Amino acid sequence: xxxxxxxxxxxxxxxxxxxxxxxxxxxxxxxxxxxxxxxxxxxxxxxxxxxxxxxxxxxxxxxxxxxxxxxxxxxxxxxxxxxxxxxxxxxxxxxxxxxxxxxxxxxxxxxxxxxxxxxxxxxxxxxxxxxxxxxxxxxxxxxxxxxxxxxxxxxxxxxxxxxxxxxxxxxx
Numbered sequence: 001x002x003x004x005x006x007x008x009x010x011x012x013x014x015x016x017x018x019x020x021x022x023x024x025x026x027x028x029x030x031x032x033x034x035x036x037x038x039x040x041x042x043x044x045x046x047x048x049x050x051x052x053x054x055x056x057x058x059x060x061x062x063x064x065x066x067x068x069x070x071x072x073x074x075x076x077x078x079x080x081x082x083x084x085x086x087x088x089x090x091x092x093x094x095x096x097x098x099x100x101x102x103x104x105x106x107x108x109x110x111x112x113x114x115x116x117x118x119x120x121x122x123x124x125x126x127x128x129x130x131x132x133x134x135x136x137x138x139x140x141x142x143x144x145x146x147x148x149x150x151x152x153x154x155x156x157x158x159x160x161x162x163x164x165x166x167x168x169x170x171x172x
Contacts, residue, residue, distance in 0.1 A: 004167040005108040005126045006081050012106060013079050020077040020104075024048035026092065030084040038091040039063055045078070045092055046070060060091050068098045075102040083109040089118050096121075128165030135160050138170045 006027075017023050024045050026032070032041055042063030046055045049071065057063040076099050080092055093105050096119060107115065115123065129137065138160050139148050148156040163169035 004129075005110075007167060008124075008126065009079050009081055009106050009108050013077065016104070017077055020075060022049045022071065022074045023077040025079040026081060027079075028082045029080055029088050029092070030082045033085070033088055038088065041088070042067060042091060049074075049076065063091060064094065067092070071099050072097065074100045076100065077104050077106075079106045079108075081108045083107055083114055084111065086114050086117055089114060094118060129167060129170075130165065131157075131160060134163065134165050134167075134170055137167055138163075141171050 010025075013023075013025055025048075026041060026045060029041060032044075038060050039057055042060070043053075043055055043057050046057070046063075046066055047053045055066060057066055078093060078099075080089065083089055089107065093099075093107070096103070096105075099105070107118075107120070109115065112123065112125070135148070135156060136146050138156060139145055142156070143149065143152070147153075160170065
């Protein structure tokens with residue numbers, strides 16, 4: 001955690017979402033599913049896509065049917081953030097055939113093996129930042145500049161070293 005998976009997914013979504021009529025960003029799926037259940041997430045997905053809340057979904061199986069029927073011929077952009085169970089992916093984006101050509105589904109997870117059952121095309125493992133990148137990120141958040149002032153350089157390098165290249169730790 002904290003290596004920048006969500007931040008990267010958000011940045012990609014924000015950069016390309018205007019190309020899609022049908023789009024949805026499902027944030028922290030793990031927590032949302034734990035609190036409200038998979039049916040809630042399915043309703044959220046379909047409602048966000050069509051800007052309506054009239055979709056009646058009573059079970060995960062019914063939700064899968066609604067998602068497939070309503071989206072199978074549409075080019076969609078979906079972010080499914082912080083997945084921690086294969087059931088979450090199966091309920092929200094179980095197969096690429098559920099969506100039309102040109103669709104992009106971005107999934108973030110700490111457990112890469114969860115991506116195997118859904119036939120993911122491309123994988124981008126998030127990596128820690130190098131020292132130079134980390135110092136620049138820290139500087140932007142701390143000093144509103146790309147590098148620290150000379151009098152804070154050593155202290156800034158110590159903080160960056162302590163944070164270990166994790167963007168979230170550097171921001172905090």
